[in-house]
Amino acid sequence: MSTAPQRQRQRPYWTALVLPLALYLVVFLVIPFIHIVVLSFYTHSPTRIWTPELTTANYVGLADASFLTVLARTLRLGLVSTLICVLFGYPLAYFLARADRRVALIGLFFLVMPLMVSAVIRTFGWLVILGRNGLVNGAITALGLERLPLLYNETAVVIGLANVFVPFMVLPLMASIERINPALEEAARNLGASWFATFRRVILPLSRPGLISGCLLVYSAAISAFVVPMLMGGARVRVIGRQIYDQLLISYQWPNASAIATLLVIATTSLAFVVLALMRRSARQEEGA
Amino acid sequence: MNRQMPALLKPFVALTYILLLAPLAIVVAVSFGASPTYQFPPTELSLKWYRGFFGNPEFVRAFFRVSLVLGFLAAAFASLLGAAAAIGLVRFRFRGRAALEAFFVAPLFIPEILFGAALYLTYARLGIKPSMTSLLLGHIVVCAPFVIRNVMAGLVGLDPRLEEAAMSLGASRVQAFIKVALPLIQSSIISGFIFAFIISFSDINLALFIAGPNSTTLPVYIFNLLLFEGDPSVAAASTLQILIVGLLIWLVQFLFRPRALL
Numbered sequence: 001m002s003t004a005p006q007r008q009r010q011r012p013y014w015t016a017l018v019l020p021l022a023l024y025l026v027v028f029l030v031i032p033f034i035h036i037v038v039l040s041f042y043t044h045s046p047t048r049i050w051t052p053e054l055t056t057a058n059y060v061g062l063a064d065a066s067f068l069t070v071l072a073r074t075l076r077l078g079l080v081s082t083l084i085c086v087l088f089g090y091p092l093a094y095f096l097a098r099a100d101r102r103v104a105l106i107g108l109f110f111l112v113m114p115l116m117v118s119a120v121i122r123t124f125g126w127l128v129i130l131g132r133n134g135l136v137n138g139a140i141t142a143l144g145l146e147r148l149p150l151l152y153n154e155t156a157v158v159i160g161l162a163n164v165f166v167p168f169m170v171l172p173l174m175a176s177i178e179r180i181n182p183a184l185e186e187a188a189r190n191l192g193a194s195w196f197a198t199f200r201r202v203i204l205p206l207s208r209p210g211l212i213s214g215c216l217l218v219y220s221a222a223i224s225a226f227v228v229p230m231l232m233g234g235a236r237v238r239v240i241g242r243q244i245y246d247q248l249l250i251s252y253q254w255p256n257a258s259a260i261a262t263l264l265v266i267a268t269t270s271l272a273f274v275v276l277a278l279m280r281r282s283a284r285q286e287e288g289a
Numbered sequence: 290m291n292r293q294m295p296a297l298l299k300p301f302v303a304l305t306y307i308l309l310l311a312p313l314a315i316v317v318a319v320s321f322g323a324s325p326t327y328q329f330p331p332t333e334l335s336l337k338w339y340r341g342f343f344g345n346p347e348f349v350r351a352f353f354r355v356s357l358v359l360g361f362l363a364a365a366f367a368s369l370l371g372a373a374a375a376i377g378l379v380r381f382r383f384r385g386r387a388a389l390e391a392f393f394v395a396p397l398f399i400p401e402i403l404f405g406a407a408l409y410l411t412y413a414r415l416g417i418k419p420s421m422t423s424l425l426l427g428h429i430v431v432c433a434p435f436v437i438r439n440v441m442a443g444l445v446g447l448d449p450r451l452e453e454a455a456m457s458l459g460a461s462r463v464q465a466f467i468k469v470a471l472p473l474i475q476s477s478i479i480s481g482f483i484f485a486f487i488i489s490f491s492d493i494n495l496a497l498f499i500a501g502p503n504s505t506t507l508p509v510y511i512f513n514l515l516l517f518e519g520d521p522s523v524a525a526a527s528t529l530q531i532l533i534v535g536l537l538i539w540l541v542q543f544l545f546r547p548r549a550l551l
Contacts, residue, residue, distance in 0.1 A: 017376050021433060110306060124316055126312050231516070261407070
């Protein structure tokens with residue numbers, strides 16, 4: 001049997017293997033998102049929720065002060081949490097990338113485990129720590145001081161978001177740092193560079209793809225977060241995720257919510273494309289090396 | 290190697306781990322306390338919140354009848370669809386393969402709240418009532434990428450000559466794959482299955498949108514109780530979740546050592 005007819009016969013296999021999932025995703029992922037875009041151009045109706053008359057009013061209407069405040073707050077909270085994730089994530093990623101196998105495995109376990117536990121439960125822990133009768137306020141009152149309002153403000157939301165999403169920063173960053181040859185660091189050190197100079201001139205430039213991926217992953221997760229702002233920010237810290245949820249399930253402003261969701265989809269998928277492109281590029285670099 | 294690390298690195302890493310794990314540790318501690326407020330540290334040990342959890346039929350239902358069942362079903366369907374797709378992607382060369390792979394893992398990058406909103410509106414328009422099935426259909430989408438990543442990593446590391454040897458001994462291509470390759474990537478499929486289970490079991494964002502009144506999952510139930518400041522049996526439920534997820538991750542990491550953790 002020669003190889004040529006074998007190749008020919010391979011063809012139907014891959015379609016049979018790949019097609020079920022592809023079709024499934026078209027039905028349950030692609031069509032719902034197309035539907036949301038269509039709905040965002042429909043007209044809101046107080047009696048029937050929507051009528052299929054096309055309009056751009058849902059987008060134009062977003063340019064009002066109250067929504068722009070929510071938008072600006074969401075983007076700001078996302079940015080601050082991303083910066084905090086960089087601050088805590090870089091040393092951790094470096095440590096895990098350079099630790100020996102055993103330590104790295106254990107360290108990775110304690111990084112991934114919290115990530116996989118439901119966000120609700122991790123937020124619950126922070127409610128106990130920061131709450132009115134929580135750990136911190138307990139210590140403060142024991143010292144005879146006034147209780148502090150630690151929850152239901154933007155700081156609380158940032159603490160929650162940074163905590164929940166820091167593994168998204170560490171994992172790509174760690175993968176990037178692992179690829180840097182330790183000899184480069186040694187060379188820099190031997191030539192008299194301080195550890196900070198080594199970091200700034202060797203590690204930082206060479207781990208940039210991981211850093212960018214991590215930042216984009218954290219940022220898009222943070223700007224679309226819902227559970228953390230709801231539980232730790234309360235009614236005062238309204239974010240886009242909350243806006244979408246309320247308009248869909250409470251006030252039935254479906255076309256309007258669809259417009260907001262469409263914008264958020266565009267923002268997060270363009271971030272995702274950058275992440276995927278960066279990952280592919282660094283994978284290719286590795287193959288070439 | 291350690292000499293190169295700046296002195297402050299280890300203490301800072303330790304602090305990061307404390308901040309990362311403190312919320313979980315505190316939930317566990319609260320669940321074993323006796324105080325009806327979320328008191329930490331607990332002054333006396335008690336199992337009464339666990340009795341409270343198991344004595345509450347709604348809680349038990351959310352845990353055993355909804356979340357566990359949903360997790361298994363979602364993981365099973367995601368493993369079937371995902372493993373097949375991963376095999377197709379790794380073993381065959383065809384046009385658009387990279388684009389298809391990106392499409393398959395896209396759900397990882399789409400915020401779940403947006404996917405939840407999109408499914409909610411589609412179901413509403415088609416008149417499909419929220420139920421466990423409607424939630425399951427959504428969970429399969431977000432679980433499949435984890436199976437794909439694990440199985441693809443397992444297949445890439447597999448020597449194709451093993452199958453070629455089987456084929457030269459008279460096995461067909463399919464037989465060679467099933468008898469030789471499949472047993473070798475079993476652990477990748479199992480770890481993909483476990484990750485898929487965890488994703489479904491921990492999901493809150495999708496469930497908030499498309500879980501019906503009879504399909505309240507454990508995270509949704511916990512979320513609702515937290516909004517209205519329930520008693521510490523919430524902490525008992527959360528501790529069980531942490532325990533299950535922790536054990537599963539440990540199992541995957543230490544038994545199967547997957548190449549693709551995420």
